[in-house]
Structures are given as structure tokens and as C-alpha cells.
Amino acid sequence: MVESRFLTPEQARHIRDQFGTPVYVYDERTLVGNARAALAFPNAFGLTVRYAMKASPNAAILKLFRGLGLHIDASSGFEVQRAMRAGFEGCEISLSSQEWFDDFEELYHKGVKFNACSLNQLRRYGQMFPGKSVGVRFNPGHGSGGTGKTNVGGPGSSFGIWHEWLPEVQEIVREHQLIVERIHTHIGSGSDPAVWQKVADLSLGLVRQFPTVTTLNLGGGYKIGRMPYEKTTDLQEIGQPVREAFVRLADETGRQIHLEIEPGTWLVGNGCCILSTARDVVSTGNSGHQFIKSDTGMTEILRPSLYAAQHPITVFPESPETTTSDYVVVGHCCESGDLLTPSPEDAEALAPRTLATTRPGDLLVIDGAGAYCSGMSAKNYNSFPEAAEVLLQPDGSPRLIRRRQTLDQILQNEV
Amino acid sequence: MVESRFLTPEQARHIRDQFGTPVYVYDERTLVGNARAALAFPNAFGLTVRYAMKASPNAAILKLFRGLGLHIDASSGFEVQRAMRAGFEGCEISLSSQEWFDDFEELYHKGVKFNACSLNQLRRYGQMFPGKSVGVRFNPGHGSGGTGKTNVGGPGSSFGIWHEWLPEVQEIVREHQLIVERIHTHIGSGSDPAVWQKVADLSLGLVRQFPTVTTLNLGGGYKIGRMPYEKTTDLQEIGQPVREAFVRLADETGRQIHLEIEPGTWLVGNGCCILSTARDVVSTGNSGHQFIKSDTGMTEILRPSLYAAQHPITVFPESPETTTSDYVVVGHCCESGDLLTPSPEDAEALAPRTLATTRPGDLLVIDGAGAYCSGMSAKNYNSFPEAAEVLLQPDGSPRLIRRRQTLDQILQNEV
Numbered sequence: 001m002v003e004s005r006f007l008t009p010e011q012a013r014h015i016r017d018q019f020g021t022p023v024y025v026y027d028e029r030t031l032v033g034n035a036r037a038a039l040a041f042p043n044a045f046g047l048t049v050r051y052a053m054k055a056s057p058n059a060a061i062l063k064l065f066r067g068l069g070l071h072i073d074a075s076s077g078f079e080v081q082r083a084m085r086a087g088f089e090g091c092e093i094s095l096s097s098q099e100w101f102d103d104f105e106e107l108y109h110k111g112v113k114f115n116a117c118s119l120n121q122l123r124r125y126g127q128m129f130p131g132k133s134v135g136v137r138f139n140p141g142h143g144s145g146g147t148g149k150t151n152v153g154g155p156g157s158s159f160g161i162w163h164e165w166l167p168e169v170q171e172i173v174r175e176h177q178l179i180v181e182r183i184h185t186h187i188g189s190g191s192d193p194a195v196w197q198k199v200a201d202l203s204l205g206l207v208r209q210f211p212t213v214t215t216l217n218l219g220g221g222y223k224i225g226r227m228p229y230e231k232t233t234d235l236q237e238i239g240q241p242v243r244e245a246f247v248r249l250a251d252e253t254g255r256q257i258h259l260e261i262e263p264g265t266w267l268v269g270n271g272c273c274i275l276s277t278a279r280d281v282v283s284t285g286n287s288g289h290q291f292i293k294s295d296t297g298m299t300e301i302l303r304p305s306l307y308a309a310q311h312p313i314t315v316f317p318e319s320p321e322t323t324t325s326d327y328v329v330v331g332h333c334c335e336s337g338d339l340l341t342p343s344p345e346d347a348e349a350l351a352p353r354t355l356a357t358t359r360p361g362d363l364l365v366i367d368g369a370g371a372y373c374s375g376m377s378a379k380n381y382n383s384f385p386e387a388a389e390v391l392l393q394p395d396g397s398p399r400l401i402r403r404r405q406t407l408d409q410i411l412q413n414e415v
Numbered sequence: 416m417v418e419s420r421f422l423t424p425e426q427a428r429h430i431r432d433q434f435g436t437p438v439y440v441y442d443e444r445t446l447v448g449n450a451r452a453a454l455a456f457p458n459a460f461g462l463t464v465r466y467a468m469k470a471s472p473n474a475a476i477l478k479l480f481r482g483l484g485l486h487i488d489a490s491s492g493f494e495v496q497r498a499m500r501a502g503f504e505g506c507e508i509s510l511s512s513q514e515w516f517d518d519f520e521e522l523y524h525k526g527v528k529f530n531a532c533s534l535n536q537l538r539r540y541g542q543m544f545p546g547k548s549v550g551v552r553f554n555p556g557h558g559s560g561g562t563g564k565t566n567v568g569g570p571g572s573s574f575g576i577w578h579e580w581l582p583e584v585q586e587i588v589r590e591h592q593l594i595v596e597r598i599h600t601h602i603g604s605g606s607d608p609a610v611w612q613k614v615a616d617l618s619l620g621l622v623r624q625f626p627t628v629t630t631l632n633l634g635g636g637y638k639i640g641r642m643p644y645e646k647t648t649d650l651q652e653i654g655q656p657v658r659e660a661f662v663r664l665a666d667e668t669g670r671q672i673h674l675e676i677e678p679g680t681w682l683v684g685n686g687c688c689i690l691s692t693a694r695d696v697v698s699t700g701n702s703g704h705q706f707i708k709s710d711t712g713m714t715e716i717l718r719p720s721l722y723a724a725q726h727p728i729t730v731f732p733e734s735p736e737t738t739t740s741d742y743v744v745v746g747h748c749c750e751s752g753d754l755l756t757p758s759p760e761d762a763e764a765l766a767p768r769t770l771a772t773t774r775p776g777d778l779l780v781i782d783g784a785g786a787y788c789s790g791m792s793a794k795n796y797n798s799f800p801e802a803a804e805v806l807l808q809p810d811g812s813p814r815l816i817r818r819r820q821t822l823d824q825i826l827q828n829e830v
Contacts, residue, residue: 075749155703288570334490383493
């Protein structure tokens, strides 16, 4: 029988009784361990680890990471404000956003670092802050996916400034006397060290074009294994060729470039589960399936519906149970696509799982739910309130870090 | 040039100036027209139209529909409470939910109608309310999609009680002396009248098994055309064979069955657009694409990312523009899948659209955004606040029906 990643049945029942379900349960020990491992990323001339806070932006998690020395990668001006409210200094935050933030000037004066992600953004920044330092995010023309598909690098990606516009970038920089101090090239490169070597070389090639650059930010995209058959990126392994590339540049040019990385999923993905209750078990007969209807679903975990993501599911039966059965696990929304066990190839195809024989009232633990779950869900669909969040402290006791939403709050802006 | 469905450039600019973007704009005239057309659904012995409020649950829309005589199809106890707060009587609301609502007893005493959607739900209802009236939702073993895929009928669907469990249903009914007064068979049947005839016959077959039944609810699933090449279900056309089937049953048995339907998308889908601003226009060169970066995306409209849904997009250029260009339109989230122009076959493949030449600051109108957009979005992803909602009144003036969320509100439950 598969066990849940960090939660015991006793802890699970205690949390259920105290906070209800569905509830996100973060594991402080896992988060701390991952943060320390990220801070040990191989580097030649210094390292800054920025938490990609869009993965899970609760203030308790932000504070925990700040205490360990992590900085912030923000994807919107709102995220910057949120990080500052959680205690981060402006200078600890780097903003790389698809759209210009209208109140950016205020953030700038608080020290927030800006990565221009388009020629227009760079121009606007130059007009507002001539002569100042800036970062530039490039799309180096090489992504982790195929052409024509969405990914974060290559001609099919809108993220960053296309590498062919280097002369335009240099022209804007000259015009506004900007100092390019950072290059950013997040292209989501998986777990293959050979790919990372290529990425580092490509990115350092851009660094060579800007003598003022002192920092290279390689972004995030470090994959993790949620399911037993999936592999977690070994940061030591992929970091070595990156470190070596930095050393080669230094040997050749004397430039000692500071490294930044921006993990999100890698830090929090396996550091959280959703604790849910099996509200019903139904069957569509011999030619059909057995279904577990949980009290969570796309309202808390959209990834299976959105991209057929696989999450481990463990049943904690209320009474001792040694038999198993095959189940399709569905969410509580009145939506055919609200499916927690899709086929890995097709979010709409049912892929039954072998689980402990389940009865209504049994607890379900959905693991690997730390990244892009609480932060990216179909919140309030079917008018379900936002779930509570709990942090399991090192002594095993749960601490509430977000209260369950009320219906009044869902309606509070209706006029 | 394609025009937006109901919004003029002047109205769009006025709304932008008054409420900002992104903003949902509902068109009262369209909503009223659709409600009246639904109320004219062919029927032999009476009709109740229930608005499937999960499609878009704003109180202003609920009140508007109540004034026109619509009742409510609720998918959760929270939706029931929300509808009652908007003015609906309990007896005007029917609850069909994947999970039992813990506070259901209170709703029952307010007159809310309950459709048992599983044997366990029916048993629990029988234990709590022996001798009382109840509805039963069946899965008649025939859906609108293929086997093994998610849909709302057939062995691959967890919705409703599988038709083979009819003896078990009758046993529970006998044991608790329940009176089955409604049969419900939502199987999402599209726009083909021949399919609807089959659905009606299959459903009336279930009605024959319960002499106490007085109402048959055929659910929703009436498709609409958002794009010019998509067809909107003609309710008069699909309703005729349904009406005839009801007449045949009456001729044969003397039973005059009341009809209920539960449209959601059909009522609101084309009655709303998202008004957005093009924040940037970028290019990945000759072998790449031109991208429009909008200030909306999966935070307001998840359907393109979730199931490659196609929505019309119209540009309202700030300065007169007669040329066009091909664009990929992306959302504002730092997420490669935040794509507003996916290929209809693949949510991750880019499908450029020919649009008026667009400059940053131009307005974008995303039509067909009334159903499962505001109600089902990746709200607060990247910490973007929930967008405002506006109702365009018959005189053309906009009325705010939901204020834009603040960052304080996003954080209000953090501890």
C-alpha cells in the first residue's frame, strides 16, 4: 500500500476534526529541506535563490522562506505587494511580468528589481528611470517543448524579448543610458544536465553582449516527481555544468557572474497535500467504474483537469482495511472534467487507480499539491468557498495559516 | 471585420474609463431575450425553466432571471444559499449535487427540492425525511460522449444513479416510504432533435417505473455557437420531439408530466463579454508569431486553457485602423498555457487569429464569456484580483454589479 508522503492517519484525523476538509496541509520540514537544498545549488561566484511565489503565495510560506534566506521572483505587481506585506524588502524582490504594473514607480522606489520582458517594457522603464539599472529577460530561441506549442522558450513563447531583437535592446539601452545588470532566461529546462549545459552557454552568450551585466538568472522549471515513477530534478547534477560554464566565462573574460535561480514547484510541490473526505462511493455497474466522490476537486486542485497531472492519492480508511479496489476519483463540482485520476495522456480520459477499499467518510490524501494548487485553482466554482490552509510544524502540530472562506466573503463585492 | 456581439467601441471606452479592465460586461437585453426563448420551450403539460446558476452566479443576474420567472438549478448547498440571498424562495430551487450538504436540513425546511444523485444520498434523505417527496437523478446509460471519457451520461459518468440500480432505488423508497415526484436525467445532449427524442423516451421510460412521478427534468447541455461557424441549439426544434413524447405517454397512461429544463450556457453564454486591454504586442521574428498580451487570461476566462474553447476576439483600436495582422493572443499570467487563441483541437497549440492591427492600449473584446468564465476561473492566480462585473442596461448604460477585488481581500483569511 502506498503511504502518504508526510501525513500519518492520526495527524490527518486530527486536522480533519480541527479544521474540516478540504484543507491544504503544508509540511514545514519538507519546505525547509527543499529550501536548503536549493541554496546549495552549485555556483561559482555566488547564488541568489528566488522563490517563484506564484506557486503558492501564502504569507506563512513566504515568511518561512525569507527566514531561510530566499528572495522572491514575482510575476505581477500584486505579487510584489504581497511579498512586501509578508516582510520582504523591495531589494529582495525581482519582478518579471507579462504586463506593466501601473503602480510600478512606487515599487521601484522601494528597491524592487525590474526585468524588462518586452521592448515596450524596456522603453517605458528607460523613459521613467533613465540612467538606472535594469534586468532584461530574453527568449533565447530554445525551449523545453516543440515549436507551435506553448512553452516558455522558442518562437512559440511570448515570454521575454526574442533574441533577434538584441540590436533593438541595445538601442533602447543607449538611448536611455540604462545599465543592464541582469540577464534573465527562464526556459523551463527539465532535469537533463546536458540541456542545462546548453542553456547556460546560450545564456552566457547573451551576458557577453552586455559588459555591464553582473548577474545571470536562469529562471525555474525544475521538474519534480510526484508519482513514484516520476523523477525529481537533482539540483547538484544539473548545477555542475552550469557552474562550469560560469567558471569558463570567468577564465576567459575575468567576469565573475552571480547566479540566480527561481524554483517554485521544486520548493513546494511535494511539501503539501490536500486532505479531503470521500463523500460518496458510486458505481456504474460491471461494464463501468467505481467512483469515489471527494469533497475537493478543481476548486482546490486544477492541475489534473488542466494538464492531466498525476497526483498520488492515499486512502485512510476509518476502519482497518486490507482489501483494495479500482476507483476513479472525481471532484465535487458539477462538471464532467472535474477528475482527479485522469489518464496521463488525456485529461478527459478516466484512469482508475487501485486504492484501499473506500467507504463514505474515509479520508483521502492527495499528495504533491504544494505548487499551482492553492495558487492556481478554479476557486469558488459551484460557489464552494476557498479551502483552509494549515502548516504542519516540525513538532507535528498543525498551525492554521489561512481560514476557510465564508459565503459572505464570496459575495462581498456584489453590488 | 468581425464586430463584437453587443458592445460598441464608444460603450467599451466608457466602461474602460469608468471601471477599468479587465471587466465582465453582461448585456441585459440578450439575457432577457434568451430567458424568454427558454420559457417558450415546447411542452405539453407545463414547464419550469431552472437557471443552472453555476454558469454565472452573480446576484444581479439571479434577480434578473427571477423577475422573468426562472427557477434555480443549484449544484451545491452554497449555491442554494446564494440563490436565496438573491431573493429566490426555497421552493424555487432544486439541488442536485455530487456531495451531500451538511446543512441540508435547514434548506429542506425552507422548501428546497432535493434530487438524490446517489443511492447513499437517497438513503440519507429517507432516514432524515421518511414519507416525504424526493427527486431522483438517474444516469440512463447513454451520454453525449464516448465510453471512458468524462461526460454527464454513460458508464464513464459519476453523475446520477446508474440505471441498473433501479431495484435498489425502489427498495430504499419502500423502506423509507418516500414519494418520488421527480426524475432527473441530465445527459448533455447537444443540438440534434433525434438525440433529444431518444433522451426523452429513455427518461420517460424511467418515469413509467415510478407512478408517483409528476415531473421530468431533462437537465441542460444546450450548446451555443460562440464562433460564427458554431451552431446554437434551436430550442423549438429539439423541444418538439420532447413534447410529442410527453403527449404519447399521456395518451397511453393518462399521466400528464410536467417538464423541467436547466439551461446555463444557453441563457448567459453569449450575453457577456470580457473587456480587456492589450498591454503589449511582441514578436518572435519571421519564423515565429506576433503576440498580443492582454490584461485578462485564465484568471477571468479559463475555458480556452481548460478545453481549447474558442471565443471571438475583437480589437477596438484607439486610432482608426484598416489593416489587419495575424496574432496569437495570450493572457497576463506567467503560465505558458495562458492562451486565448488555442487551436480548437489542442489547448496547448497556438492558433493565430486575423485581427485589426493592434497597439498597446487598444481594447480587446472577448465574446461568449457569460458561462463558466466569471463562475469558473483560475481566480487570484499570480495574485491578480477578481475582476469587476458590469451589467449593460437596456438603455445602454453600464451598472456595476461586482466591484473589483482588492489585495486586502485576497489576503483577508491569512493568519
